Amino acid sequence: MGLSYSGIYLDNASTTSVLPNALERFNEVAKLDGNASSIHSHGRLMRKIVEESREQIAEIVGAKATEIIFTSSGTESDNFAIKGLYWHNSKLGKKTIITSSFEHHAVMDPAIWLQKSDEAKYLQVKINSDGYIDLRDLANMIQTQKDNIALISIIMANNEIGTIQPIAQVCEISDDIPVHTDCVQALGKLKIDFHKLGVTAASFTAHKVGGVPGVAAIYLKQETPITPLFHGGGQERELRSGTFNVPGIAAFAVALRETEKKREQINNQVFQLRERLFAGIKNIPGINFIGADDLTGSGNQNQHLPNILNCTFSNLESEALLMVLDNENLSLSAGSACTAGVFRPSHVLLSMGQSEELASASLRISLGNSTTQEQIDKLIQTLPKAVERARAAYASRYQK
Numbered sequence: 001m002g003l004s005y006s007g008i009y010l011d012n013a014s015t016t017s018v019l020p021n022a023l024e025r026f027n028e029v030a031k032l033d034g035n036a037s038s039i040h041s042h043g044r045l046m047r048k049i050v051e052e053s054r055e056q057i058a059e060i061v062g063a064k065a066t067e068i069i070f071t072s073s074g075t076e077s078d079n080f081a082i083k084g085l086y087w088h089n090s091k092l093g094k095k096t097i098i099t100s101s102f103e104h105h106a107v108m109d110p111a112i113w114l115q116k117s118d119e120a121k122y123l124q125v126k127i128n129s130d131g132y133i134d135l136r137d138l139a140n141m142i143q144t145q146k147d148n149i150a151l152i153s154i155i156m157a158n159n160e161i162g163t164i165q166p167i168a169q170v171c172e173i174s175d176d177i178p179v180h181t182d183c184v185q186a187l188g189k190l191k192i193d194f195h196k197l198g199v200t201a202a203s204f205t206a207h208k209v210g211g212v213p214g215v216a217a218i219y220l221k222q223e224t225p226i227t228p229l230f231h232g233g234g235q236e237r238e239l240r241s242g243t244f245n246v247p248g249i250a251a252f253a254v255a256l257r258e259t260e261k262k263r264e265q266i267n268n269q270v271f272q273l274r275e276r277l278f279a280g281i282k283n284i285p286g287i288n289f290i291g292a293d294d295l296t297g298s299g300n301q302n303q304h305l306p307n308i309l310n311c312t313f314s315n316l317e318s319e320a321l322l323m324v325l326d327n328e329n330l331s332l333s334a335g336s337a338c339t340a341g342v343f344r345p346s347h348v349l350l351s352m353g354q355s356e357e358l359a360s361a362s363l364r365i366s367l368g369n370s371t372t373q374e375q376i377d378k379l380i381q382t383l384p385k386a387v388e389r390a391r392a393a394y395a396s397r398y399q400k
Contacts, residue, residue: 007329008375012368013159013185013308014333019210019255026212026251036244037235046246053253060260061204061219062193069218069236070249074184077203077218078106080229080240081180082153085201086114087227089150089178096121096148098141100133100155100165101351106203107153107182108347121148127351131163131291132303139173151178151200157186160348160364161291162308164190171198178224184208184216188259189267189305194219201226206248210369211255215248262369270367271306273376277365278309280380284387286314290349290362307367312349312358316390319343321363324386330379333364 009017018026029049034042036050051065058065071077086097097111101124114120123141126134133154142149152174157164164186171179178200183192188209194202201224205216220226220239232241259266278295281287289295290310294303313321318334325332334343345359365379 007326007331008378009331010365010367010371010375010379011331011333012371013162013208013364013366015207015213016210016368017370018207018212018251019258021258022211022251022255025254026247029250030247032246036246037233046244049246049250050244053249056253057217057256060192060256061187061202062195062197063219064222067194067219067222069220069240070244071216071218071240072214072242072245073216074104074182074203074205074208075106076229077205077216078104078153078180078182079110080218080226081201081203081220082107082110082151083114083229084226085151085178085180085224086118086120088225090118090120094148094150095119096123096145097150098123098125098138098145098152100125100127100153102127102131102158102160102348103153103155104159104182104184107155107180111153120150121145124351125154129353130293131158131161131352133165133170135166135169135173138170142173142175142177146177149177151180153180153182155185156181156183156202157190157305158291158348159185160308160346160362161310161352162305163291164303164305167199168197185305188256188263189307191263194221200224206252206255209255209259211252212248215245215252217252266369267306269369270371273367273371273373274306274309274365276373277376277380280376281311281383284313284384286387288312288314288358290352290354309365310362311365312354312362313387313390314358314361316361316387316394317343318361318363320393321361321386321390324389325382328382328386330382333366334362 034046036046054068055065058068097120099107099111111122115122126137154165154170156167167181180201181199182203184205187204200221202219207213228239230241235241292309345356346362349359349362
């Protein structure tokens with residue numbers, strides 16, 4: 001059985017294809033012997049590759065090399081930031097965690113877990129109907145909870161709807177409170193400079209920018225006290241023990257460097273394709289676009305990732321629509337979170353005031369550097385009929 005698939009992939013917000021140069025670098029390094037923690041010649045060569053890659057990544061994201069800590073995934077990086085900052089600061093009597101109400105589950109779930117297991121007080125900043133955090137709500141929380149806040153975590157660009165949040169303003173409002181941002185979705189789309197933003201910590205991962213899955217990083221501002229999640233070998237200055245994924249780290253540096261070099265070109269390319277897509281599907285009966293204000297003209301120009309288009313449909317369910325599209329060789333995703341095979345309403349859309357029915361009927365279309373006009377035209381041609389079929393299934397199930 002072959003490992004290739006000829007269908008159209010429009011789920012780049014979930015993961016991107018590995019860039020050829022990154023894959024070449026991965027394979028080159030994977031053939032080498034040695035553990036990067038060993039002191040012999042083989043080990044020193046592997047460590048040299050790690051440190052050179054760290055320096056390259058740090059330069060691109062506006063950080064010092066010593067502030068970049070390698071992990072296995074964006075989820076691990078988020079957990080490290082949320083739990084590590086909380087555990088340290090809770091010893092000082094600070095037990096309040098603040099996030100937005102539409103964070104990725106890798107941020108929200110650790111906060112909820114700490115609320116249950118360690119008596120953390122968990123507060124969520126409101127989101128407006130356009131998909132942006134309410135800075136006044138955040139300021140009020142800080143004013144009333146300031147002496148008790150362990151950390152604040154606000155996503156840089158939402159993974160379901162693509163809206164870009166004002167992280168620099170969050171840092172200004174927060175003063176000396178630690179601020180973490182999940183920039184997994186923003187990396188490679190936005191110019192990132194952690195020092196200028198003023199964040200304490202930030203999570204990002206390789207597979208969103210053409211690297212291989214299984215390697216990621218966290219930016220941790222120099223001299224920030226934090227409690228490690230892992231203990232063992234003492235790697236990463238004893239902040240994150242575990243054997244280095246040297247091939248993955250090397251490929252990460254190559255992929256990020258190449259993506260950053262072409263960032264503006266790719267952004268323009270995918271935005272033009274998204275404009276074409278928007279124009280081609282905007283008249284489908286019962287369609288509603290979520291957070292796409294750079295296309296719909298409702299405001300906040302240039303405050304949206306160029307590659308994500310999220311829409312909802314009346315009288316259907318995401319699961320059925322995705323299955324119909326998959327049968328037409330189109331791979332997309334829903335805003336709804338799928339847990340153990342069960343679709344649930346998108347917490348992102350619910351936080352924006354969407355009804356449970358519409359939050360269960362969303363479609364996230366996310367483009368990448370390999371997306372073509374022909375693929376977009378195929379979706380434009382296919383989607384109206386797919387919506388009709390999904391609505392027929394919905395009617396048969398619920399409107400007997």
